[in-house]
Amino acid sequence: MNKHTRIDVTEFVKRRFDLMAQMPENSVALIPAGKEVTRSRDTEFLFCQDKDFYYLTGFHEPDALLVLVKSIECESILFCRAKDPEQEVWHGRRVGAEQAESEFNFDVTYELAELEQILPLYINNRDAVLFAQGSNSEFDSLVFACLDILRGAGKQGLTAPKTIIDIRDLIHEMRLIKSPSEIKVMREANEISANAHKRAMQASEQGLFEYQIEADILHEFAYNGARSAAYGSIVAGGENATILHYTDNDEVLMSDELVLIDAGAELAGYAADITRTFPVNGKFTKHQAQLYNLVLAAQEAVIASIKPGSNFAIANDIANTVLTTGLYELGILTGDLKQLIIDKASKQYFIHGIGHWLGLDVHDVGDYQINEDRQQVREFQPGMVLTIEPGLYFDGEANVDENYQGIGIRIEDNILVTEAGYENLSVNAPKTVSDIEAIMKK
Numbered sequence: 335m336n337k338h339t340r341i342d343v344t345e346f347v348k349r350r351f352d353l354m355a356q357m358p359e360n361s362v363a364l365i366p367a368g369k370e371v372t373r374s375r376d377t378e379f380l381f382c383q384d385k386d387f388y389y390l391t392g393f394h395e396p397d398a399l400l401v402l403v404k405s406i407e408c409e410s411i412l413f414c415r416a417k418d419p420e421q422e423v424w425h426g427r428r429v430g431a432e433q434a435e436s437e438f439n440f441d442v443t444y445e446l447a448e449l450e451q452i453l454p455l456y457i458n459n460r461d462a463v464l465f466a467q468g469s470n471s472e473f474d475s476l477v478f479a480c481l482d483i484l485r486g487a488g489k490q491g492l493t494a495p496k497t498i499i500d501i502r503d504l505i506h507e508m509r510l511i512k513s514p515s516e517i518k519v520m521r522e523a524n525e526i527s528a529n530a531h532k533r534a535m536q537a538s539e540q541g542l543f544e545y546q547i548e549a550d551i552l553h554e555f556a557y558n559g560a561r562s563a564a565y566g567s568i569v570a571g572g573e574n575a576t577i578l579h580y581t582d583n584d585e586v587l588m589s590d591e592l593v594l595i596d597a598g599a600e601l602a603g604y605a606a607d608i609t610r611t612f613p614v615n616g617k618f619t620k621h622q623a624q625l626y627n628l629v630l631a632a633q634e635a636v637i638a639s640i641k642p643g644s645n646f647a648i649a650n651d652i653a654n655t656v657l658t659t660g661l662y663e664l665g666i667l668t669g670d671l672k673q674l675i676i677d678k679a680s681k682q683y684f685i686h687g688i689g690h691w692l693g694l695d696v697h698d699v700g701d702y703q704i705n706e707d708r709q710q711v712r713e714f715q716p717g718m719v720l721t722i723e724p725g726l727y728f729d730g731e732a733n734v735d736e737n738y739q740g741i742g743i744r745i746e747d748n749i750l751v752t753e754a755g756y757e758n759l760s761v762n763a764p765k766t767v768s769d770i771e772a773i774m775k776k
């Protein structure tokens with residue numbers, strides 16, 4: 335088992351074969367690794383591997399290239415950085431071409447220095463080349479340079495593929511259905527993240543800065559093996575919670591306010607994406623609890639409906655019905671309730687979608703099949719993982735009773751679709767009023 339991937343190398347080999355089985359006869363696929371990104375002068379951000387490349391290789395170094403050849407036989411080829419004692423003393427160990435072949439089970443490996451000379455030969459005489467055209471201009475240029483070399487060498491019997499195919503759809507459809515070993519990693523990413531949310535609840539106190547709670551969360555992630563958050567953590571006290579992607583995290587928490595935390599660990603490449611909202615002082619006021627219980631009721635109703643064959647459009651409808659009815663009962667929405675539900679009146683305060691796919695990317699890949707109503711109607715299938723995250727947001731300008739103004743609430747769980755229905759992967763993060771108040775009791 336590779337320490338970076340936590341998934342056996344045989345599974346990566348199988349994914350490559352599954353992809354090649356879908357490629358046209360006599361074609362070649364090119365999937366580049368990620369590149370290091372400069373943070374400042376000569377220092378880089380912590381490296382994040384390209385997720386499609388990672389899915390097919392488990393290889394954790396930048397600058398590599400996966401080549402898949404589908405001909406009479408199928409072949410997996412990796413180009414990667416050469417061993418280099420001087421570079422390795424400064425920047426860390428490299429696997430090297432020789433070890434990559436045996437450790438990651440490629441048929442052939444080369445050092446990057448050989449790329450320009452050898453890559454055209456793998457593309458030569460193929461009917462089609464598959465790659466993610468447009469996602470990486472430097473790589474586009476490399477592929478087009480190879481094609482030009484082949485087109486210019488007809489007299490030597492070389493030919494360039496006539497067809498270019500976007501490989502993303504094929505890989506992304508595969509990534510949408512998680513294997514048992516991927517689910518195991520995602521369960522663990524969720525356990526770590528749920529513990530971080532619990533710790534944040536226990537640490538919460540009037541007068542702390544939002545970033546101090548963020549520090550607790552990031553410590554819990556890293557200490558448990560998830561060195562990165564899957565996305566910028568949101569710790570939003572009071573009205574900051576009405577800013578959906580608030581990441582400044584630099585204000586003081588006030589005793590009578592709620593704090594919204596949207597934070598998830600990335601473990602072995604896989605994201606968790608959990609949101610909890612709770613009172614800074616550990617006790618909900620009457621009005622906070624009214625809104626909180628309404629969002630929770632919507633979330634629980636949607637989650638209870640998750641099963642194979644359902645879809646995001648149904649989930650959105652359930653959330654809208656529960657939220658609109660609740661807002662009507664609280665006097666926040668007025669008029670004819672039936673009509674309000676048809677008009678999706680809750681959307682005034684629930685301003686984002688009910689959820690998204692989750693996996694190697696936090697907003698994971700895979701088609702939603704958005705129809706003409708812009709509804710997400712792709713059927714849920716066992717092995718899909720998705721978030722369910724209703725919310726209500728009343729900024730200081732909202733035309734509502736002043737007791738509700740400045741309140742933002744979101745509750746977000748990570749749901750695995752199973753044969754029988756669903757499994758809530760983030761179930762260990764407390765979310766009922768009584769569970770939250772109990773864990774926060776000093």
Ligand code: GLY
Pocket residue numbers: 565596607690696723746
């Ligand atoms: N954390 C980003 C999202 O919930 O979609």
Ligand code: MN
Pocket residue numbers: 607690721723746
């Ligand atoms: Mn989310």
Ligand code: MN
Pocket residue numbers: 596597607608609746
């Ligand atoms: Mn989130």
